[in-house]
Amino acid sequence: MSLFGSIRMANNTLQAQQIGLQVVGQNIANVNTPGYIREEVIFEPAPAQRQGNIILGLGVRVAGVVQKIDKFLEDRLRGSSSDAANSDVQQQTYLELERLLGELGENDLSTSLNAFFSSISEVLNQPENSAIRNLAVLQGQTLTDDIGRLAEQVATARNDVNDQIISSADDINRLTKEIFDFNRQIAIFESSDISESDAVGLRDQRNQAIIELAELIDIQAVEQPSGAVNISINGEFIVNEVARRELTVVETTDRGQPVAEIQFVETGSVPGFTSGRVAGLFTSRDEVLAEFLDELDSFSAALAFEFNRVHSSGQGLLGYQELTGEFRIEETDEPLDAAGLSFAPENGSLQVLVRNLDTGVTETTDIFIDLDGLDTDTTYDDFLAALNGVDGLTASTTSDARITLAADAGLEFSFANDTSGLLAALGLNTFFEGDSARTIGIRQELIDDARLLAASGGGIGEDTDNAVLLADFANRELDSANGSSVDSLYRNLSSSVTQATAVARSIAEGDQVFMQSLESQRFATSGVNLDDEIVRMISYQRAYQAAARYIAEINELLEILVSI
Known part of the structure; x- marks a missing residue:
């Protein structure tokens, strides 16, 4: 490899370690940001070059920056947060x-x-x-x-619970619109990127919106090859790559009181809410309080x-x-x-x-x-x-x-x-x-x-x-x-009422403990641990210093060559 090739290799190393340090800084900066998923740099060997009969590498390059996430665990966590909110x-x-x-x-x-x-x-x-x-x-x-x-x-x-159901429909529509907008932006961003990087900032915001939606209703979320996420309720889609469905509130009367039902705007069908805060509100209004009355x-x-x-x-x-x-x-x-x-x-x-x-x-x-x-x-x-x-x-x-x-x-x-x-x-x-x-x-x-x-x-x-x-x-x-x-x-x-309260408390505590255990697992995978980030920062710093030292040595060799 020529001296200029060596400089090129060292420059690749400097750039890669610099990106690594930047990602570490991003993680540290967002250590307390809700919904943030730890980012990770994907390194790969840079393309090699032939020198005579020898093939020599050109160091390292960054293949992309991705989120450190366990999608199966995220699915379980969404389900548990729905159950916890419901109970x-x-x-x-x-x-x-x-x-x-x-x-x-x-x-x-x-x-x-x-x-x-x-x-x-x-x-x-x-x-x-x-x-x-x-x-x-x-x-x-x-x-x-x-x-x-x-x-x-x-x-x-019961009327207060009914009012919360009405406001929940607006919250669901707001979150599905946010997710749909993020889907479009992520698909555009990642499709135009020749690297393997995720649209990390946008994905963080979308993931937080999905978490909030899962607390409201039980959802199934499936990521598509384009990077968009399709979301459905009991098999009926509510957000996909090209469209989203609005929910509306229709008021009727039950036991002499106004009651709200949530329906899809275009079909009038009722989503089957089986978990999440909204399901808990319906159960509270139509079963707990209504049956007590x-x-x-x-x-x-x-x-x-x-x-x-x-x-x-x-x-x-x-x-x-x-x-x-x-x-x-x-x-x-x-x-x-x-x-x-x-x-x-x-x-x-x-x-x-x-x-x-x-x-x-x-x-x-x-x-x-x-x-x-x-x-x-x-x-x-x-x-x-x-x-x-x-x-x-x-x-x-x-x-x-x-x-x-x-x-x-x-x-x-x-x-x-x-x-x-x-x-x-x-x-x-x-x-x-x-x-x-x-x-x-x-x-x-x-x-x-x-x-x-x-x-x-x-x-x-x-x-x-x-x-x-x-x-x-x-x-x-x-x-x-x-x-x-x-x-x-x-x-x-x-x-x-006393017995039902004790049972409800026990179920809620159990759901909360299970959700917290999944959150602990999620933090181990996707959360920011400052100690780990400091170790990575030192590693990137040492590599950067070594590459800089390597360039200095190559520079001395070039000076000797020029002086001959």
């Missing part, structure tokens, strides 16, 4: 639900339940004491207010209807001159259990008590409710006719399809021994009103006059037999709740 959202939702339920506090629902039934028990001791009766009604109001407040708070939490509604309906069944068969300290039912009748000529009532009555009977205010004499009339499915079952019209057959009582239907009763002058009426549940189903002589957690309340007649609290079972103001049943109602097995009591229904509701 974390569900865990946070359960924690919020547990906080709203507040069973460890002093103002939880179980405290209100106990206080209410305790106040009913006090009526047993002093049934004619108006203050004690008012307290029982007030405790009932507190209970229904607490139930309604809990329902509203959970509904608000359903269970709270079921609890409230059972409490109201079954308590009303007992209350409607009793009598207060005074009767009614007039009374209007709460619930509307949809079909007056259909059997009562198919008349569209919120609660279905059953085969049985009831008694109507009409009391003369002057003489104190009470006339009792039995009305039979035939709902055995045989022959002709009792309709609303039949029941109305039976009531109108009671001396001193007039029954009719209001303009909004509710039953209304009125006693003749000098008379008052009440009810007893309803085995059909029809009075509770119509909302006559009841304690509670409403049929769900957000509608349950206390009948206005009782709020206005607590003497209507039906503590008696043997006639108007006669005894406290019905109050005994009402006070023990919390532990009574309910037919409409498959034999469960109100107390056990609430305990099951509360404990199910």
Whole structure:
């Protein structure tokens, strides 16, 4: 090799080591940059040249600068980050639900339940004491207010989750646009590069966008020969080399609340989100919170209807001159259990008590409710006719399809021994009103006059037999709740949230640990270790110094040659 060839070889070495130092500097500069992937210089022998019968190399050259990345590990990490985001959202939702339920506090629902039934028990001791009766009604109001407040708070939490779903669609569209734009730039950059270099800066930014997208939704990412990445959701592409698909939000209604669904713009189809933050939000909204509201509604309906069944068969300290039912009748000529009532009555009977205010004499009339499915079952019209057959009582239907009763002058009426549940189903002589957690309340007649609290079972103001049943109602097995009591229904509701929260926490912690283990593996491959970079820097520096020394020696030889 000539002296000039030696200088050329040394120059190649200087350039290669200089590039190596520059890459090390780039790695060190980005040691704390999120999503940065460590860069590595690929060295290869420079082309050789022939000198006589000898072939000599020209040193080293840089084949390219590439990212140090394990693509299989990246796929696993994307999947684990989706799972971790999914479980974390569900865990946070359960924690919020547990906080709203507040069973460890002093103002939880179980405290209100106990206080209410305790106040009913006090009526047993002093049934004619108006203050004690008012307290029982007030405790009932507190209970229904607490139930309604809990329902509203959970509904608000559900709305908040729905708002996050809406904003997530915008985030997905933003990230897919970024990835699509990076795809085009990377494909152009790398296709025009005759070396083996990656478009490292662009790839770092695209990889960070893919990581953020994977936290939102479960994706499959496949790199193409052009350098572009195709991304799909359950087999449906959302980004490829030439196009991307927009998502849009379509709002509907569920359980009386607005709910958003995410769809593809051009087809209207719904992506199958199975993991990621968005899947966790959908699960939180449509399962965790919605199902809790359903269970709270079921609890409230059972409490109201079954308590009303007992209350409607009793009598207060005074009767009614007039009374209007709460619930509307949809079909007056259909059997009562198919008349569209919120609660279905059953085969049985009831008694109507009409009391003369002057003489104190009470006339009792039995009305039979035939709902055995045989022959002709009792309709609303039949029941109305039976009531109108009671001396001193007039029954009719209001303009909004509710039953209304009125006693003749000098008379008052009440009810007893309803085995059909029809009075509770119509909302006559009841304690509670409403049929769900957000509608349950206390009948206005009782709020206005607590003497209507039906503590008696043997006639108007006669005894406290019905109050005994009402006070023990919390532990009574309910037919409409498959034999469960109100107390056990609430305990099951509360404990199910506690247990589900513990399970969600365990899953979230497990997903987080697994993701962190993969991140540690990723750092070992793609992360910047300052100690390692310093070692590489010293290596490149020494090689550079040696090449510079080599050039100095060649320069001396050239000076000797010139001086001859």
